[in-house]
Amino acid sequence: MKRYVICGVSNRAMGMFIGPILKTFSSHAEIVGLLDADPRRFEVCREQYPELKEVPSYTEEQFDKMILETKADVVIVAGADHTHEAYIVRALEHDLDVLTEKPMATTSDECRRILEAEARSKGKVTVTFNYRYMPIHRKLKELILEGRIGRVTSIDLNWYIDTFHGASYFKRWNRKRSNSGGLSIHKSTHHFDLVNWWIDQTPIEAFAYGALHYYGPDGELNPKKEDGRHCGTCEVKSDCAYFMRWSSRSREVVPKDDHVGAATLGQGKNPYSNYRPDACIFDSEIDIEDTYTATVKYDRGALLSYSVNFSVPYEGYRLAINGTKGRLETQEYHAPSRVPFPVPEQTIDYFPLFGSKETFHVVFNEGGHGGGDPLLLEDIFLGPDPGRPYEILSGARAGANSVLTGEAVWTSVKNGAPVRIQELLR
Numbered sequence: 001m002k003r004y005v006i007c008g009v010s011n012r013a014m015g016m017f018i019g020p021i022l023k024t025f026s027s028h029a030e031i032v033g034l035l036d037a038d039p040r041r042f043e044v045c046r047e048q049y050p051e052l053k054e055v056p057s058y059t060e061e062q063f064d065k066m067i068l069e070t071k072a073d074v075v076i077v078a079g080a081d082h083t084h085e086a087y088i089v090r091a092l093e094h095d096l097d098v099l100t101e102k103p104m105a106t107t108s109d110e111c112r113r114i115l116e117a118e119a120r121s122k123g124k125v126t127v128t129f130n131y132r133y134m135p136i137h138r139k140l141k142e143l144i145l146e147g148r149i150g151r152v153t154s155i156d157l158n159w160y161i162d163t164f165h166g167a168s169y170f171k172r173w174n175r176k177r178s179n180s181g182g183l184s185i186h187k188s189t190h191h192f193d194l195v196n197w198w199i200d201q202t203p204i205e206a207f208a209y210g211a212l213h214y215y216g217p218d219g220e221l222n223p224k225k226e227d228g229r230h231c232g233t234c235e236v237k238s239d240c241a242y243f244m245r246w247s248s249r250s251r252e253v254v255p256k257d258d259h260v261g262a263a264t265l266g267q268g269k270n271p272y273s274n275y276r277p278d279a280c281i282f283d284s285e286i287d288i289e290d291t292y293t294a295t296v297k298y299d300r301g302a303l304l305s306y307s308v309n310f311s312v313p314y315e316g317y318r319l320a321i322n323g324t325k326g327r328l329e330t331q332e333y334h335a336p337s338r339v340p341f342p343v344p345e346q347t348i349d350y351f352p353l354f355g356s357k358e359t360f361h362v363v364f365n366e367g368g369h370g371g372g373d374p375l376l377l378e379d380i381f382l383g384p385d386p387g388r389p390y391e392i393l394s395g396a397r398a399g400a401n402s403v404l405t406g407e408a409v410w411t412s413v414k415n416g417a418p419v420r421i422q423e424l425l426r
């Protein structure tokens, strides 16, 4: 039985770690301490999980006290992104293993400090990259490992985040680069990590353009130029196309999975005491981009052409991976409940360079993020699946590579020049 403490009692911490530890893995794992900067989070957590009533809670300054008092074996880091590095490094200084949510960190400096701390420690960092575990993503990895497409030469990846999910990042702490590193780190860390893992190459240089096209004070659909509004109390929300997408003038509909909890906010039940997660998407404090195009070069020659847009009518991605012997293609339409039209089943098409095309109908499994979350949890709490013949859990070096690529992207946008990715670590 391993003893876990949670640093950052976030929505993600509750849904991904606390709930599953209590419900599914209780004979292997035990939660012995909770830490957060906001005491309201302990109330929210204990309302949802009364089993944790006796588990002690700690403030940010009490990390060392928590480790000593609880005799923790593993530190789970799942708070806002800018808080990850401090807890990871401090856990490593106690020679403890760390499970951290993505992104591992928000800057290259933080990545360097984590890698140095891990080198000095008996502890080990695991970054919980759940996207790797989605059945389609594992199948792509397996097809590449089988040598179907030979040596990977180029990748086209276009990721689309819909108006609902995309807007959520601009309502919350994520909208400040100091909290999230910007979306080329906060969100694209998933995408860059997938590519790095699929092709097993190291990113070395990036050039990018980026813009804030939809959100922020100059967003074309801003109903009123005025800072400081919140969706729950906004007087012009009926003129806001983003808010009204699911509502009509007499019926306010807040889709459930909105990452914001706006439904309960409206009843005066803010789950945070220090801020509201329904701030206006047109505020001028927003200092990140909502659109990027980037080119990334890899150490063994692969070239990635990547784009991401956070205000698209539907969610999903298009992917093609080319190699010296063939090509893989797939297209995902995510969150079908929010897509107002029929969508095809996601399959993988394999085109050998010379020969007949094959289509793979991949077996899906239940659970969050396309069935990825529960498999990741099994690997974490029960140990890596011995039947899987390849590495899938990510360590700190892989965690750093996707953060470095994201930093190279936004700094390239600012400076108009290519960025040498691995040199960011020096």
Ligand SMILES: NC(=O)c1ccc[n+]([C@@H]2O[C@H](COP(=O)([O-])OP(=O)(O)OC[C@H]3O[C@@H](n4cnc5c(N)ncnc54)[C@H](O)[C@@H]3O)[C@@H](O)[C@H]2O)c1
Residues within 6 Å of the ligand: 007, 008, 009, 010, 011, 012, 013, 035, 036, 037, 038, 041, 060, 078, 079, 080, 081, 083, 101, 102, 103, 128, 130, 172, 186, 369
């Ligand atoms: N892998 C995925 O698919 C996935 C999905 C969602 C979120 N996440 C990640 O999970 C983490 C949490 O995201 P969320 O949206 O659930 O967050 P959230 O907004 O629900 O919670 C953030 C928490 O961090 C706490 N916090 C802020 N400053 C702190 C500090 N200095 N010390 C300790 N706690 C502090 C806040 O009080 C809050 O409890 C993020 O790193 C995010 O990137 C991952």
